[in-house]
Amino acid sequence: MSRVAFLLLIEDDEAVRTALEMSLTRQGHRVVTAATGEDGLKLLREQRPDLIVLDVMLPGIDGFEVCRRIRRTDQLPIILLTARSDDIDVVVGLESGADDYVVKPVQGRVLDARIRAVMRRGERESNDSATFGSIVIDRAAMTVTKNGADLQLTPTELRLLLELSRRPGQALSRQQLLRLVWEHDYLGDSRLVDACVQRLRAKVEDVPSSPKLIRTVRGVGYRLDAPS
Amino acid sequence: MSVAPEDPEDPGASRPGARPAQADAPREGRIRGWLRALLRLTSLRLRLVTVFALVALVAAVSVSGIAYWLNRDAVLTRAQNAALRDFRETLGEQASVLPEESSCGDYTGMAGAVARNTLDYQVVLRAEPAEGGRICTAESDPAVFAYAMVPDSLVEAVNDRRDGDGEAAYHLYWQRITVDGDPYLIGGTRVMGGGPTGYMYVSLAPERDDLNSLAWSLGIATALAVIGSVLLAQAAATMVLRPVQRLSDAAQRLGEGKLDTRLEVRGADELAELTRTFNRSVASLEQRVKDLSAREAASRRFVADMSHELRTPMTAITAMTEVLEDEVDNLDPMIAPAVQLVVSETRRLNDLVENLMEVTRFDAGTARMVLDEVDIADQVTACIDARAWLDAVELNADRGIIARLDPRRLDVILANLIGNALKHGGSPVSVTIREEAAAHGASTVLVEVADRGPGIPDEVLPHVFDRFYKASASRPRSDGSGLGLSIALENAHLHGGDISAHNAKDGGAVFTLRLPREPDLPERQPAGAESRPGGPAEGEPG
Numbered sequence: 001m002s003r004v005a006f007l008l009l010i011e012d013d014e015a016v017r018t019a020l021e022m023s024l025t026r027q028g029h030r031v032v033t034a035a036t037g038e039d040g041l042k043l044l045r046e047q048r049p050d051l052i053v054l055d056v057m058l059p060g061i062d063g064f065e066v067c068r069r070i071r072r073t074d075q076l077p078i079i080l081l082t083a084r085s086d087d088i089d090v091v092v093g094l095e096s097g098a099d100d101y102v103v104k105p106v107q108g109r110v111l112d113a114r115i116r117a118v119m120r121r122g123e124r125e126s127n128d129s130a131t132f133g134s135i136v137i138d139r140a141a142m143t144v145t146k147n148g149a150d151l152q153l154t155p156t157e158l159r160l161l162l163e164l165s166r167r168p169g170q171a172l173s174r175q176q177l178l179r180l181v182w183e184h185d186y187l188g189d190s191r192l193v194d195a196c197v198q199r200l201r202a203k204v205e206d207v208p209s210s211p212k213l214i215r216t217v218r219g220v221g222y223r224l225d226a227p228s
Numbered sequence: 229m230s231v232a233p234e235d236p237e238d239p240g241a242s243r244p245g246a247r248p249a250q251a252d253a254p255r256e257g258r259i260r261g262w263l264r265a266l267l268r269l270t271s272l273r274l275r276l277v278t279v280f281a282l283v284a285l286v287a288a289v290s291v292s293g294i295a296y297w298l299n300r301d302a303v304l305t306r307a308q309n310a311a312l313r314d315f316r317e318t319l320g321e322q323a324s325v326l327p328e329e330s331s332c333g334d335y336t337g338m339a340g341a342v343a344r345n346t347l348d349y350q351v352v353l354r355a356e357p358a359e360g361g362r363i364c365t366a367e368s369d370p371a372v373f374a375y376a377m378v379p380d381s382l383v384e385a386v387n388d389r390r391d392g393d394g395e396a397a398y399h400l401y402w403q404r405i406t407v408d409g410d411p412y413l414i415g416g417t418r419v420m421g422g423g424p425t426g427y428m429y430v431s432l433a434p435e436r437d438d439l440n441s442l443a444w445s446l447g448i449a450t451a452l453a454v455i456g457s458v459l460l461a462q463a464a465a466t467m468v469l470r471p472v473q474r475l476s477d478a479a480q481r482l483g484e485g486k487l488d489t490r491l492e493v494r495g496a497d498e499l500a501e502l503t504r505t506f507n508r509s510v511a512s513l514e515q516r517v518k519d520l521s522a523r524e525a526a527s528r529r530f531v532a533d534m535s536h537e538l539r540t541p542m543t544a545i546t547a548m549t550e551v552l553e554d555e556v557d558n559l560d561p562m563i564a565p566a567v568q569l570v571v572s573e574t575r576r577l578n579d580l581v582e583n584l585m586e587v588t589r590f591d592a593g594t595a596r597m598v599l600d601e602v603d604i605a606d607q608v609t610a611c612i613d614a615r616a617w618l619d620a621v622e623l624n625a626d627r628g629i630i631a632r633l634d635p636r637r638l639d640v641i642l643a644n645l646i647g648n649a650l651k652h653g654g655s656p657v658s659v660t661i662r663e664e665a666a667a668h669g670a671s672t673v674l675v676e677v678a679d680r681g682p683g684i685p686d687e688v689l690p691h692v693f694d695r696f697y698k699a700s701a702s703r704p705r706s707d708g709s710g711l712g713l714s715i716a717l718e719n720a721h722l723h724g725g726d727i728s729a730h731n732a733k734d735g736g737a738v739f740t741l742r743l744p745r746e747p748d749l750p751e752r753q754p755a756g757a758e759s760r761p762g763g764p765a766e767g768e769p770g
Binding site for chain 2: 016018019108187
């Protein structure tokens with residue numbers, strides 16, 4: 001069972017904001033809304049929501065910038081709401097730290113499913129820990145340390161690392177990872193995986209450009225190796 | 229704008245095989261082009277040089293020839309006349325001092341006297357001595373000139389008495405002969421009044437030597453003229469061809485897409501005019517290309533803006549229709565059908581807007597691919613499964629046919645083909661997946677979607693992929709947008725594949741999708757850019 005999620009919806013268009021707020025509330029979420037990025041950042045500090053649904057096209061600072069500013073301090077999940085489905089939008093959004101994205105006009109049920117999937121990523125499942133080189137994954141505390149120091153991972157990054165670490169040495173395809181981590185159907189966007197792997201590498205690898213831990217398996221996907 | 233740019237192992241970054249061969253072909257072509265250009269230029273140069281040289285040669289040879297012949301004539305005639313005149317006068321003088329009854333000895337003396345001259349000729353005299361007897365022959369220097377050397381024809385002419393013309397009975401005749409390779413003049417005449425016949429013999433070697441040296445000079449002059457003309461032609465060719473070469477280089481740069489290529493205009497000749505024309509054409513071409521790309525950029529911007537403008541209200545409406553749909557059971561029975569209608573039409577409008585935007589993106593060339601390695605059979609199963617078509621579709625496919633493609637676009641194609649077959653042909657629809665070896669090692673994935681319906685009328689068959697084309701009579705207004713098959717085809721083209729339609733022998737329409745296993749899209753590597761709407765696939769299952 002999942003508890004009631006507390007969402008922050010940042011959306012400038014009033015009709016969309018009202019409609020989505022109503023729809024999400026009916027799905028059983030608690031929702032606060034903001035019309036601009038600045039208001040959204042303020043609400044984030046004041047109310048500490050569990051998850052942010054963020055429109056990309058915002059007056060003032062845009063969604064990507066909001067996303068980057070949130071990521072400087074917080075690791076809470078962010079779902080981008082994008083109307084311009086230009087490739088640039090999606091890629092920039094994923095690079096600025098978003099966990100997932102939905103394209104307008106989104107159905108309330110789809111958005112709800114994405115929100116629940118993101119929320120599940122932070123849930124703990126087992127009570128063991130694993131060590132890969134200097135990285136220690138503590139599945140009980142849901143923490144990852146590198147050389148003893150805590151790593152700040154978003155729930156998505158953590159879930160990706162957990163899924164990979166559960167099958168060390170085994171290559172997982174992007175579509176598999178999309179199902180395991182993002183709970184997307186078979187049409188998942190493989191760029192979500194690529195972007196998340198990049199962010200994860202930046203945090204766990206000694207030299208992110210020549211990864212020793214999360215290896216790319218050409219033609220397949222990714223694999224977690226214990227450095228020998 | 230890759231999401232995994234710094235990863236050296238990223239599968240997208242490598243496309244083994246085709247590259248080197250592709251790289252070789254243009255280089256080979258370029259070398260051949262250079263050779264051809266060189267040959268063409270060389271031949272033009274060659275032609276110029278040949279023409280110049282020929283003209284110079286003809287001019288020099290004819291001038292030298294005429295000069296030589298005129299000179300030769302003048303020199304020979306002068307030498308000849310001088311010798312003959314002297315001979316005649318001396319002969320006359322000596323004949324007049326000859327005794328009346330002269331003997332052979334007198335003649336010998338006379339021959340010696342005549343031969344004592346500045347012109348260095350030898351003399352032979354023949355006369356019948358007064359005392360009768362044998363004709364005596366007096367030779368000034370028998371070693372040089374003997375009577376035997378005088379040609380018979382000359383002797384005959386000299387002795388030929390000419391009474392017809394009043395002047396004299398005998399004329400002075402001459403002939404040129406060659407002895408041991410040297411030219412000589414032999415002249416002869418008969419002294420009037422029964423005098424002796426005298427012959428003179430003089431060498432023309434000095435004149436010959438003069439003429440030879442003249443010929444040599446003329447020959448050298450001709451050769452110099454030809455060489456000069458060749459050099460001149462080279463210079464002219466270089467002068468003419470350098471601008472041509474510059475134009476050729478500029479045209480090549482232009483072909484490589486450097487539209488800012490301009491040439492400096494030098495001089496005011498035809499080539500300068502050509503250069504000016506070139507510059508003008510390039511400038512207008514550049515302007516045209518600029519306009520076109522501006523228009524293209526505007527159209528791309530329009531697509532993006534339209535997408536945003538349409539989607540924002542659609543988002544609000546879609547979210548609200550869900551609420552309305554959930555509440556439809558609690559509504560007034562009079563109102564409920566209206567709400568139902570709004571909900572279903574909103575969904576159709578949504579699909580139509582998505583399809584229209586997809587089509588616009590294809591037209592604007594902004595459609596992008598997100599490539600991934602997928603198992604075709606899995607994709608087909610998932611597509612059927614997601615739309616609850618499992619009972620209506622017979623799938624003939626082996627797992628393990630892996631292709632590199634955009635899964636969402638494949639889903640759009642499959643959903644449209646299978647959905648169309650179900651709608652118009654009725655179930656069961658059979659889907660067959662095959663692999664087919666294509667040319668040069670690449671292989672193609674074949675997906676055949678066959679229905680059991682009446683098939684497609686022949687007059688409709690060529691139009692099934694047209695936008696908004698609906699076979700009105702046999703196919704009543706469906707809930708499709710009329711864009712589905714067109715979008716499917718565009719998606720197949722984007723992958724470098726194709727879709728064809730035909731009727732099976734036992735009735736029923738068959739749509740065949742062909743996709744290359746490795747799309748050849750170098751500029752779209754790696755899993756880069758894409759437009760990702762919900763997709764024009766015919767809606768969600770529920």
